[in-house]
Amino acid sequence: MNIQHLEYFVALAESEHMTKTAKELNTSQPNLSYVIAELERELGLPLFKKNGRNIKLTRYGRIFYTSAKEAIRTIDQAYAVLQAEVHPNQGKLAVGFIYTFGSDIGPNLISQFLQKYPQVHFQLEQNNSHNLLHALSREELDCAIVSKIDHFSQIQFETLMAEEQVIIVPEDHPLAKYDSISLADTIAYDYVYYNEHSGLRPYLDQSFKKLGLQPRIRIELEDDQSVLGFVAHHFGIAIIPNIISIDAYRVKKIKITDTLDERKIYIAYNKSDFYPPIQTAFKEFAKNLLKL
Numbered sequence: 281m282n283i284q285h286l287e288y289f290v291a292l293a294e295s296e297h298m299t300k301t302a303k304e305l306n307t308s309q310p311n312l313s314y315v316i317a318e319l320e321r322e323l324g325l326p327l328f329k330k331n332g333r334n335i336k337l338t339r340y341g342r343i344f345y346t347s348a349k350e351a352i353r354t355i356d357q358a359y360a361v362l363q364a365e366v367h368p369n370q371g372k373l374a375v376g377f378i379y380t381f382g383s384d385i386g387p388n389l390i391s392q393f394l395q396k397y398p399q400v401h402f403q404l405e406q407n408n409s410h411n412l413l414h415a416l417s418r419e420e421l422d423c424a425i426v427s428k429i430d431h432f433s434q435i436q437f438e439t440l441m442a443e444e445q446v447i448i449v450p451e452d453h454p455l456a457k458y459d460s461i462s463l464a465d466t467i468a469y470d471y472v473y474y475n476e477h478s479g480l481r482p483y484l485d486q487s488f489k490k491l492g493l494q495p496r497i498r499i500e501l502e503d504d505q506s507v508l509g510f511v512a513h514h515f516g517i518a519i520i521p522n523i524i525s526i527d528a529y530r531v532k533k534i535k536i537t538d539t540l541d542e543r544k545i546y547i548a549y550n551k552s553d554f555y556p557p558i559q560t561a562f563k564e565f566a567k568n569l570l571k572l
Contacts (some may be wrong), residue, residue, distance in 0.1 A: 281322055283355055286348045288315045289327065293345045296334045370399035371558040376412040376424035377404070378479060378545070379503040380443065383525040385570070386425075393565050400558060408502055409479030416548060422559050423549040425566070427479025437546040438563070441570040444522040445543060447534040448507075450514050460535035463519075467493055470516035472507050475500035483543050484519055491538060545570075 292301045292312065302309040320327050327341035337345060365371050377386045390402060405415065409426035416424050416435060428437050447466060449455045455466065473495065474480045488495055498516045501507050504523060511518050512529040519536070520526070521543075526533050547566055549559070 281319065283352065285315050285319055286352055288312060289319055290345065290348050290352060292316065292328070292335070293337050293341065296331070296336050298335065366556050369397055369558070371556060372401045372403060373423075373558060373562055374403040374405070374421045375562070376415060376421045376426070377406055378409055378412070378426055379406060379505070380521045380523050381425055382406050383504075383523055385523075389566055389569060392569060393562060396565070397558065397561065400562075408477045410477055413548060416550060419550065422556075423547055423563060426546055426548050427483070428544070428546050428548075429479065432548075434551055435548050436551050437548050438567065440545045440547045440567060442542040443545050445519050445536060445540065446522045446526075447517060447536060448511050448520055448526060448529075448531040449517045449534065450511060451530050451532055453514075453517065453532065455517065455534065456532040458534055460537050462537045463488065463491055463493055464538075466517060467495065469496070470498035471495045472499050472501065472510045472516040472518040473497040474507065475502050477502050480521070480543070483541075487519075487538075487540050490541075 288301075288305060288307075291305055292298065295301045295304070298312060299309055302312045305312065316328065323340075323344070325340040325344075326338050327344060328335045329338050375390075381389075386404075386406075390404070394400060394402075405412065405421065407415070409424075409429060412421065412424040412426050413429055413432050413435060415421045417432060425440060447455070447461065447463075449469075453469075455461060455469070458465075474484060484495075499510055501510065504520055505525065507518050507520055508526065508529045508531060510516070512531050522533070547563055549555070549563065
């Protein structure tokens with residue numbers, strides 16, 4: 281039994297005429313008769329009975345007709361969904377991005393992409409890199425914009441951009457009179473620091489370690505807006521990506537004079553032999569828009 285057999289059965293059930301149905305299906309009457317006979321043999325039940333020159337459904341045929349009709353409809357819907365998934369200019373994209381992308385870069389990227397591909401539907405998730413990569417490995421996301429975490433061997437990372445880091449302090453802090461300072465100048469003050477769930481934490485730890493410094497951590501948080509809020513309320517100073525939302529808080533932004541390693545942001549996706557065209561288009565669009 282296959283979808284064509286079901287389509288033949290439904291067409292014959294609705295016309296109740298073997299010759300007419302065979303002509304409409306562009307097949308021979310013997311072939312149509314054979315298909316129906318095979319269906320009845322497989323089911324072990326008669327589906328049709330003679331009605332003068334025509335035929336009509338048996339009780340079993342009426343029951344099977346309802347299910348066959350629904351099966352064809354379901355398969356047609358599934359086919360349409362899959363066709364939309366692989367359409368070069370439309371489809372659904374599940375994209376994750378780290379917190380720093382939420383206020384400006386992410387909305388700008390999605391907005392510009394939709395100008396070129398207006399029929400794409402986005403499902404967006406904002407989270408830390410660790411959680412996003414786990415969601416990606418579970419195939420809950422098509423791709424994610426994250427920090428690189430090496431132990432996800434099944435995930436491919438491509439460099440997207442470098443992210444500048446700055447120091448932020450409360451507006452009335454003793455360091456607020458400076459426009460640029462070294463990290464050594466900050467060690468005497470409490471830090472509002474990213475916690476271990478943040479992709480920025482390993483970068484910060486390594487940066488301080490290379491300079492032989494140890495920050496005095498007072499509070500650990502996960503996302504940029506929380507860090508900004510706690511700094512603005514005098515819980516300490518922080519190193520944070522240079523994002524546009526800094527300007528919305530009562531903090532002073534200060535440049536770092538030390539030569540730090542670049543903090544790179546990546547677009548990540550599962551290693552696979554097949555990628556929907558719209559997913560590839562988004563990846564390339566993001567790389568071109570945000571390239572180093």
